[in-house]
Amino acid sequence: MNDALTYPSDSDLRRLLRFEPDSGAIWLGERRMLLLHTAALAALRQDLIRSVGGEHARRLLTRMGYACGLHDAGFARQTRGGKGLEDMFLVGPQLHMLEGAARVTPVRLKADIEAGQFDGAFRWDDSWEAHAHRTAFGIADEPSCWTLLGYASGYTSAFMGRLILFKETHCAACGDEHCLIEGRPIDEWPDGDAHRHYFEDDSLLDTIDALSQQVEALKTTLSPPVSGGMLVGQSPAFRAAHELMRRAAATQVTVLLTGETGVGKERFARALHAHSDRAQGPFVAVNCAALPTELIEAELFGVEKGAFTGAHASRAGRFERADGGTLFLDEVGDLPLPAQAKLLRVLQDGEIERLGAETGRQVNVRLVAATNVDLLGAVERGLFRRDLLYRLNVYPICIPPLRERIGDIEALAGHLLTRFTAVHNKRLAGFGDRALQTLLHHDWPGNVRELENLVERGVILAPQGGFVEAEHLFPNQPTPPHDSPDGQGRLARQSSDSELALCERILESRTPIAELEAMVLNLAVERSAGNLAGAARLLGMTRAQLAYRLKRNQPGSGDDD
Numbered sequence: 001m002n003d004a005l006t007y008p009s010d011s012d013l014r015r016l017l018r019f020e021p022d023s024g025a026i027w028l029g030e031r032r033m034l035l036l037h038t039a040a041l042a043a044l045r046q047d048l049i050r051s052v053g054g055e056h057a058r059r060l061l062t063r064m065g066y067a068c069g070l071h072d073a074g075f076a077r078q079t080r081g082g083k084g085l086e087d088m089f090l091v092g093p094q095l096h097m098l099e100g101a102a103r104v105t106p107v108r109l110k111a112d113i114e115a116g117q118f119d120g121a122f123r124w125d126d127s128w129e130a131h132a133h134r135t136a137f138g139i140a141d142e143p144s145c146w147t148l149l150g151y152a153s154g155y156t157s158a159f160m161g162r163l164i165l166f167k168e169t170h171c172a173a174c175g176d177e178h179c180l181i182e183g184r185p186i187d188e189w190p191d192g193d194a195h196r197h198y199f200e201d202d203s204l205l206d207t208i209d210a211l212s213q214q215v216e217a218l219k220t221t222l223s224p225p226v227s228g229g230m231l232v233g234q235s236p237a238f239r240a241a242h243e244l245m246r247r248a249a250a251t252q253v254t255v256l257l258t259g260e261t262g263v264g265k266e267r268f269a270r271a272l273h274a275h276s277d278r279a280q281g282p283f284v285a286v287n288c289a290a291l292p293t294e295l296i297e298a299e300l301f302g303v304e305k306g307a308f309t310g311a312h313a314s315r316a317g318r319f320e321r322a323d324g325g326t327l328f329l330d331e332v333g334d335l336p337l338p339a340q341a342k343l344l345r346v347l348q349d350g351e352i353e354r355l356g357a358e359t360g361r362q363v364n365v366r367l368v369a370a371t372n373v374d375l376l377g378a379v380e381r382g383l384f385r386r387d388l389l390y391r392l393n394v395y396p397i398c399i400p401p402l403r404e405r406i407g408d409i410e411a412l413a414g415h416l417l418t419r420f421t422a423v424h425n426k427r428l429a430g431f432g433d434r435a436l437q438t439l440l441h442h443d444w445p446g447n448v449r450e451l452e453n454l455v456e457r458g459v460i461l462a463p464q465g466g467f468v469e470a471e472h473l474f475p476n477q478p479t480p481p482h483d484s485p486d487g488q489g490r491l492a493r494q495s496s497d498s499e500l501a502l503c504e505r506i507l508e509s510r511t512p513i514a515e516l517e518a519m520v521l522n523l524a525v526e527r528s529a530g531n532l533a534g535a536a537r538l539l540g541m542t543r544a545q546l547a548y549r550l551k552r553n554q555p556g557s558g559d560d561d
Ligand SMILES: [Zn+2]
Pocket: 127, 130, 143, 144, 145, 168, 170, 171, 172, 173, 178, 179, 180
């Protein structure tokens, strides 16, 4: 302990402080300050720790304290430029006290700016931050005066012109009687480098990004098992595809799933995984179209630290995460050519190379790729490698569109109804008859996914305990006048009195039936804003039927009966 270390008067510092309530400002010299409740800052600190975790909160708070210290260092020369080095340095601890951080007692101070030497120790009593931490979290395992410590490092680093790292060796937050800090140049600490990141730009976004990818991977792994009846269907087209899938599952063959958007390619891939001997391994799904081109290789194959600006840490790619399991590459046709070349290499050698890595690593992954575009066409346009197509196309399975599986719609809809009533906590009596008819006559451009969306919407809109009716499924489509509900809210499909009356009026009007039909068709098209599928729905016919009739009714079509 250095007996000579006593504070000079701080009247020079107090003079810097000016309250200007008229202009709504507080000044310390030329710097605007803020009088803040410690309780408010403590609450912010607590929220920060809870939301981003202790390690990131520590970094953010250290950097905040560091900025305060950095700015206060300017006052050292400004107020005590003519005094000795010690008095000049003590501006920091004295300002820190004036600002209310803690009572600071110098224990040891050896500083030589020209030689770049610094060795200091200070004791803190009554640190606001130790108090805040203990109040919020109880006795801490680690010293927790992060803003204060950041201040000491920031102040001293600016004062010395080199990075001086302070560490807290005792802390009241840990139950010690007081806090004790020691500081020296960062490279003189054996573990100095490990502390450097507390002063650097926060890479919280990188971490969040990596975490969200892990969550995504977990979600795909934890999705409902195939036994939950994910693949529903008995129609011949569907059963043929299903049988192909089951046979592939027993092998390690690379599978290419083709079919329109929304036919359920990922479900098939999951089912394949679940039926295979890799079922206990991970199932990792990647949508190639959803990833930005510049990130796709890093995503698939991983990155070594420092491979490019922003690669702060090494990271496994999706291939590595799928090791021992199945990797599902959806919309593989959207893969850029350089990534295609790498993918080809993985398929040939079973080895992936992280970006920036010197050597490859073996992975044991079964690849299931999917596309809704014609890959051969893409090859001819130079957008897809022919050799990769041959590798992928060893075992193609074409999943039929929903309009070719009309026989499955009712079962699928029933299955989805059960699922969504559970999800949305509803009790429903089922589909109304007209709703089912509407489903059967829809032409399903969006396939099973569209059906899912419609049924979910229907479940949400249907009244508790009631039926899902057509208007719940297609709320934006005007529904044609239909029969009145029977006692249970069901729609009985039989001629009502009003329909009979309508027919009688038509007969009386002596309008030719063809003209009448043309009028009704045109009205339906008009009401659906030109959307033939919508108009067909209003008329209770398929889009093809409507298109045929419209064409037939056109003057000069020569197709008249
Ligand atoms: Zn402390």
